Amino acid sequence: MLTSLGAPMSVAGLLIAAGYVGQVLGALVFGVLSERAGRKVAFVAASALFGALSVASALAWSVESLMTFRLLQGIGLGAEVPVAAAMFNEFVRAKARGLVVLVYESLFVWGILGATLIGALVLSVFPPEDAWRYLFFLGGVPLLTAVWAWFRLPESPRHLVHRGKLAEAERVVAGMEASARRGGRELAEPAEVAPAPAEPPTRFGELFSPGYRTRTLTLWVLWFTTFLPLAGFTTWMPALLIRVGGLSPSVASLLTGGIVVGNLAALYLAASTLDKLGRRFWFGVGYGLALAGSAGGVVALGLFGWQGWPVLFVCGALVLFGVNINAPIAYLYTAELYPTRMRAWATMVSSTMRNLASVVAPITIGLLLGAVTGVLWSFVLTTIVLVIGLTVVLRHGVETRQRKLEELAR
Incomplete structure (x- = not known):
């Protein structure tokens, strides 16, 4: 790609960083939009922006134009995932919320597998100087998703109620009930409940008010300490297996693919029991697995001097299995801990910790790997994080399993 644009390899990092900067901007801008104009408008706009800028990237004529398009594309990507997570939470009943949201989140892992296979296919058919453009064209599919969503996706009833649009909220719920009955479901009569007090208007600084400050800081720590090892080991795992473990690129790629399959198995196990065992339990399992890998790496390399590929693979895989359990639960959990008036905003602001970690981790671990004992210190840093x-999560985390969002919002 860089060769075809006449650019040196030294700008590759800037191209990657541009996308992450865009994601931070997107999370903040669309966080405001989702609370003002609605979840549907934010989701459709973010999807359309991401798809359109992917097509524009395919038509880039210089590295400067590509960097600009990647920055703008990141704005769409930074908003699309968090607003979808918030919206899912507002539609799904409490008893099955963990299962449904995590199954939805698993589609991202399938997307990574699919993108890898499609990328390999495109690279085998087209020369490298053209293949990247076709891949960006394929990235324009969210444009079609945006068109479909505009006509078929309902607005969140909770958001509509918060904005005082009660009749529209009633129509959405009635449509959902009618769809369930057409599918053969028998619905119980709605229970009589006392009218909920009107929510105050959205105040974006409320994240740091006395009632939510601890939750906000706990979530930021959760996001950063999950995505720092996730980004670091995802980026450097193949290189470790090749440079330190002595494997060929093809074998390293195969083993890395095996880790992704293991991530899916762990994620579905968590999804099937999340609403019974709880969020805190699975955060403990995720951190525990990751710690077993990182601490095992410290012991294996630091005490015994083992540096073969089996040690690197097993320890790295355990780290990735653990943090890949925590990552999708973080989206679900964040949206559960805030009221409707700032649910999407809080989720998007928290997701900026993911982007920060995704920038810091590859750089930090890359610098550590430049030293003689760099692999060992990478495991040490991961263990501390x-x-x-x-x-923090076990000390301050609130259990949310099978609890209604209105109850959790306090």
Whole structure:
């Protein structure tokens, strides 16, 4: 790609960073939009922006134009995932919320597998200087998703109620009930409940008010300590297996693909029991697995001097299995801990910790790997980060399983 644009390899990092900067901007801008104009408008706009800028990237004529398009594309991506997570939470009943949202989140892992296979296919058919453009064209599919969503996706009833649009909220719920009855479901009569007090208007600084400050800081620690090892080991795992473990690129790629399959198995196990065992339990399991890998790496390399590929693979895989359990639950959990008036905003602001970690991790671990004992110190750093995350979440994390959003919002 860079060769075809006449650019040196030194700008590759800037191209990657541009996407992450865009994601931070997108999370903040669309966080405001989702609370003002609605979840549907934010989701459709973010999807359309991401798809359109992917097509524009395919037509880039210079590295500067590609960097600009990637920055703008990141704005769409930074908003699309968090607003969808918030919206899912507002539609799904409490008893099955964990299962449904995590199954939805698993589609991202399938997307990674699919993108890898499609990328390999395109690269085998087209020369490298053209293949990247076709891949960006394929990235324009969210444009079609945006068109479909505009006509078929209902607005969140909870958001409509918060905005005082009661009749529209009633129509959405009536449509959902009619769809369920057409599918053969028998619905119980609605229970009589006392009218909920009107929510105050959205105040974006309320994240740091006395009632929510601890939750906000706990979630930021959760996001950062989950995505720092996730980004670091995802980026550097193949290189470790090749450079340190002595494997060929094809074998390293195969083993890395095996880790992704293991991530899916762990995620579906968590999804099937999340509403019974709880969020805190699975955060503990996720951090525990990751710590077993990172601490095992410290012991294996630091005490015994083992540096073969089996040690790197097993320890790295455990780290990735653990943090890949925590990552999708973080989207679900964040949206559960805030009221409707700031649910999407809080989820998007928290997701900026993911982007920060995704920038810091590859750079930090890359610098560590430049030293003689760099692999060992990478495991040491990961262990420290995971211990901090586990301690904070177990100390301050609120259990949310099978609890209504209105109850959790306080």
